[in-house]
Structure formats: C-alpha cells, structure tokens
C-alpha cells in the first residue's frame with residue numbers, strides 16, 4: 001500500500017428496506033446482540049487501513065441516535081438522499097476537503113454485515129495500482145434463462161462470464177464523484193451500484209472474486225442466512 005494514498009469508506013444507510021417489509025428500515029433489525037448496522041460498522045471500524053467512515057443516514061432517522069457506535073471518532077454522519085447514488089454523493093461531498101483526487105473510496109452497503117477482513121484486504125491488494133478500481137463479486141453458478149414477460153423461455157445464457165456484484169466497490173475518489181454526478185445529471189437509468197456509473201462514464205472496473213457469504217440482506221429469508229453466516233464466522237447471533 002502506498003503511504004500517501006488514503007482509504008475512505010462510505011456506507012450508504014439511508015434506504016427504507018421496502019423489500020424487507022418490516023416496520024423499521026432493515027439496517028436497524030437485530031441480529032443477536034447487535035443491529036445489522038452495528039455488525040457492519042464493527043467490521044469496518046476494526047479494519048486498520050481506513051482513515052474515516054462516512055455513514056449516510058435518512059433525513060429524520062430516529063433510530064440512529066440510539067446507537068453509540070455512530071459516535072465513534074472515526075465515523076462521520078451525513079444525510080443521505082433519494083437514491084443510493086445521492087447518498088453516496090453526499091458522503092463524497094463530506095470528504096472532499098480532506099481527500100486527494102487519487103485516494104480510494106470503498107462504498108459498502110450497510111446491509112452486508114458478513115463482509116470478511118480477508119476480502120477487504122484482497123480487494124485493496126489487487127486494485128492497488130489500478131487506475132479505475134473495481135468491486136467484490138461472486139460467479140453465477142446457476143443455469144440462467146431469459147424469458148418473455150409471460151415467463152416463456154427465450155434463451156439459456158452462457159454463465160461463464162457472469163458475476164453477481166457485491167460491495168465494497170472501490171474507486172478513485174475524483175473518478176467516482178465525476179461518474180456519479182454525470183449519471184445523475186443525465187438521468188441515467190439502472191445505476192444500482194457505483195460500478196454502473198463508472199461503466200457509463202466509459203471506464204472498465206475490475207471484478208475481484210470474494211466470499212459467497214458477503215450477502216446483502218434484501219428479503220426476510222436473508223436474515224436467517226446472515227445469522228447463520230455470522231455464527232459460522234464466530235459471531236454469536238442467538
């Protein structure tokens with residue numbers, strides 16, 4: 001790792017968790033002793049290379065103030081936006097004065113509490129000299145079909161070059177700011193992750209193979225799966 005290059009983290013945590021369908025946003029659901037947000041931040045805070053961790057919270061979030069982890073001196077809280085890209089941009093704006101254009105920014109979903117330090121290390125090592133950046137992902141292992149709207153199979157797609165995109169997604173600071181801003185100004189559809197904005201701006205991020213258990217808690221069934229993976233990693237979740 002180059003001494004002068006800093007590593008910043010942005011944790012978008014301003015989502016409402018519509019697909020989870022619970023009363024509170026899913027990042028505040030409990031998994032054992034901690035909420036999902038706390039599990040994720042504990043992982044990131046104990047990784048030694050990060051200068052600051054920016055957490056983007058929804059405007060008027062009443063749950064956050066009950067969690068003392070958000071008062072950690074390494075954490076900066078900002079107000080997120082309407083879409084994930086707005087929340088990430090709010091995080092980037094908060095870091096602008098302290099960062100350099102070629103610093104690295106790792107964006108990590110608050111609802112991926114099982115991320116391993118070995119994956120963070122791998123991502124950082126593989127991308128260290130890369131001009132653009134990249135992301136963690138896993139290979140698609142199922143047989144993939146494309147159907148019509150009516151469910152009629154039209155094609156079986158060759159899966160050998162297909163991946164599921166995970167986080168962290170790690171990019172050069174200024175490139176990520178410019179790409180996200182460009183995508184928002186141009187009202188580009190389908191910017192569900194940082195890599196899509198970078199790709200849309202004409203750059204080619206690198207896919208870095210990560211662990212399968214770095215799941216995103218999206219739907220109710222994912223809660224039990226995340227608890228299982230955390231237990232497998234030695235974190236009590238009863």
Ligand SMILES: Nc1ccn([C@@H]2O[C@H](COP(=O)(O)OP(=O)(O)OP(=O)(O)O)[C@@H](O)[C@H]2O)c(=O)n1
Nearest residue numbers: 012013014015016017018019082083084087110
């Ligand atoms: N305006 C938004 C929307 C999403 N996010 C964050 O981006 C990640 C995206 O994961 P996702 O599963 O899409 O979260 P939600 O948007 O909360 O879920 P849903 O789409 O089911 O409402 C989450 O960490 C979420 O909190 C955010 O910071 N700001």
Ligand SMILES: C[C@](O)(CO)[C@H](O)COP(=O)(O)O
Nearest residue numbers: 109165166167192193194216
């Ligand atoms: C970045 C991301 O986690 C990629 O898997 C993203 O949050 C995905 O959002 P989605 O709408 O649930 O695909």
